Amino acid sequence: MARPKKMNSAFYYTQLKSQFDHWFEPFRAAALISNDNQSVYIKYQNLPDIGTLPGVAETVGRYLQVGEGDVVLTNDPYSGGSTLTAMTLMMGINLDNSKHGKPGSAAEFLLCVRVNLKPHLQMTDTIEDEGVRIPPTPIRQGGQTNKELLKVISEHPQCPSNFLSAIENVMAAMDRTAQQMKLDSKSANLDWSKACLRQLFKGSARQFSKELEHLATGSVEREMTLESGEKLKLGLSLEEGKVKFDFSGSGPSAHLHLTYGATLGACVGAIISVLNTDLPLNAGIFEGFEVRAPEGSLVNAKYPAPVYQGMTDGAGLLANFILKCLSDVDPQHRLAQAGPSLCSFDIEFNNNLHFFDTLEPGMAASSFGRGIDALNPWQRSHLEPSIEEIERRYPLVVKSCSIRQKSGGSGNFEGGNGVTKAITVKANCTLRWMITQASQKPEGEEGGKAASSAELYIQKVGEKEREKMPARGEFNMKPGDTVIMHSSGGGGFGG
Structure with a gap:
């Protein structure tokens, strides 16, 4: 044998x-x-x-x-x-x-x-x-x-x-x-x-320890205030064979709640995204990470906090923040900010029929080149319903779906553009939506300009003007009303 x-x-x-x-x-x-x-x-x-x-x-x-x-x-x-x-x-x-x-x-x-x-x-x-x-x-x-x-x-x-x-x-x-x-x-x-x-x-x-040798060693502390006032604080330390994350000082959140496992995933995913490695993701890789997250904070939520927005937008927001901290330790990995929000929206009709979709943000530009249009680097696959299928299954009309031109920040390297989508409903329905960091534009880096932020508008039937809506909410729509959603672009790099 x-x-x-x-x-x-x-x-x-x-x-x-x-x-x-x-x-x-x-x-x-x-x-x-x-x-x-x-x-x-x-x-x-x-x-x-x-x-x-x-x-x-x-x-x-x-x-x-x-x-x-x-x-x-x-x-x-x-x-x-x-x-x-x-x-x-x-x-x-x-x-x-x-x-x-x-x-x-x-x-x-x-x-x-x-x-x-x-x-x-x-x-x-x-x-x-x-x-x-x-x-x-x-x-x-x-x-x-x-x-x-x-x-x-x-x-x-x-x-x-x-x-x-x-x-x-x-x-x-x-x-x-x-x-x-x-x-x-x-x-x-x-x-x-x-x-x-x-x-x-x-x-x-x-092998993972060898890959970490391509990153500079050092430590940094950085703080971020979310649009609703929550504080996200991270002490990032890159040592020989180990990456340490300390979120002590981070506060609770109104809407963004991540479990410890989700936070661990964002930490690991952010670091391996900058390493040129194809190693299998296993227990040996996890040995190179140490994560401290205070219980009850937005990065270690306690029951019964709702988690949808944290598991979707929050994880990407956290990964982007980690890369920002990493660039302070290792300047060769400087990059602008990407839009964190998937721009989730749901249109619910009678008989429990509901249409759900997300819009991809633009990628941030970096010292390596331009950001990619309409690509979320933190999600391996996403919903891609065809317009024909949407209109066949639901009482609505997709008026437009395209790249949101000029939404990426300008610079020596431009940020990626977001997406714009307009949908007119043909029956009474309830629209619900969530946008993370809607009031904060994804920042540029090294003189690059900020990108356009995510936005949602409603244009009521018979009215010429459209109304800008808050970052999250719900709205009762009537036949002929149109919802227009714009995802954010990515920040530009270099002035």
């Missing part, structure tokens, strides 16, 4: 990443976590996924025994989830082909998959009003799916309409992936033992 392949060479990192990319291709966000809470591999769609997928696996492992093939479901941000419309499913899986789990024993790994269902925007003061909150709940045990329980969840008035079909499809895809992982592990003779995984993590930590 051939000796198992060891996970401690640079070549193997590339091979392993390629293998996981293949296994996780059906999913936008997924992770493999060992039963001792070590992240073997993480694929993320949004920044919070980086920190919350390991967090939710740890929570489940602490309170539940997940056998091979068993599935646990949750969307609870305070158990390690993300938003309430992001469903996380965890399946027990054994990959060591020489071992077979005993009946009733915990599986060696958790295959974690997150699927984002269509959000339903709500203006709330607590998470309980944002949607249906599902604590970690077994939905399949011993090969039997609890369909009655899933049906009860689906009947909750705030449950996404496609919940049942989405869960069924994801579970089927997870079964196929688990089977493929077992077959490939056997054919490639992969060693999934604890000792071998320790080698993998040790090697990853060593």
Whole structure:
């Protein structure tokens, strides 16, 4: 019998990443976590996924025994989830082909998959009003799916309409992936033992430490005041093999609430974005990070604070702030500010029919070049409904959808432009929207000019003038009314 392949060479990192990319291709966000809470591999769609997928696996492992093939479901941000419309499913899986789990024993790994269902925007003061909150709940045990329980969840008035079909499809895809992982592990003779995984993590930590050598060492403290008066404070320290974040002094927030896991994800994601590395994201990489976030602050929210705006706009805002601090330590990475807001808006018609969309901001310019139009660097994929599909499914007309010209800041390198979209409704409906930092223009750098901020206007039917709306709110629209949304551009670089 051939000796198992060891996970401690640079070549193997590339091979392993390629293998996981293949296994996780059906999913936008997924992770493999060992039963001792070590992240073997993480694929993320949004920044919070980086920190919350390991967090939710740890929570489940602490309170539940997940056998091979068993599935646990949750969307609870305070158990390690993300938003309430992001469903996380965890399946027990054994990959060591020489071992077979005993009946009733915990599986060696958790295959974690997150699927984002269509959000339903709500203006709330607590998470309980944002949607249906599902604590970690077994939905399949011993090969039997609890369909009655899933049906009860689906009947909750705030449950996404496609919940049942989405869960069924994801579970089927997870079964196929688990089977493929077992077959490939056997054919490639992969060693999934604890000792071998320790080698993998040790090697990853060593490689990550080498990548950090490309950044200057040093420390900086910076403070930011959000538009509603909240204080965000960060002490950033880059040391040999370690990046430390201390958010002590940050206060609570009115609207932006991030869980600790989401904050961890923003910290890790911001740093790896400036490193020229393709290392697998695993427990070895996490060893290079230390994050302190005071409980109850906007970067470590307490139940029952609502989290939608924090998990979406807040994570990007935090990552942008981290890069600003990093540029103070290492000037070669100076860049302007990018727009933090996804400009989320929701148009709800009768019979619970609602249209949800987001607008991408422009990227910031940097010393390396111009910012890219309509691109959010902190989100791997986003909603892209076609105009024809929108108008077929909803009583509305998309009057325009285009790049928001001249919205990026000017400079030697211009900031990326945002997006503009105008929609006219054909039936009575309620419009809800959220814009983060609407009153603050994304700043330029090194003499570059600020970008245009995000804005939302409503033009009532029969009126020539349009009305500018506040940063968040709701408005009852009538047939013929038009909503015009502009996402922000990115700041310019160099004067």
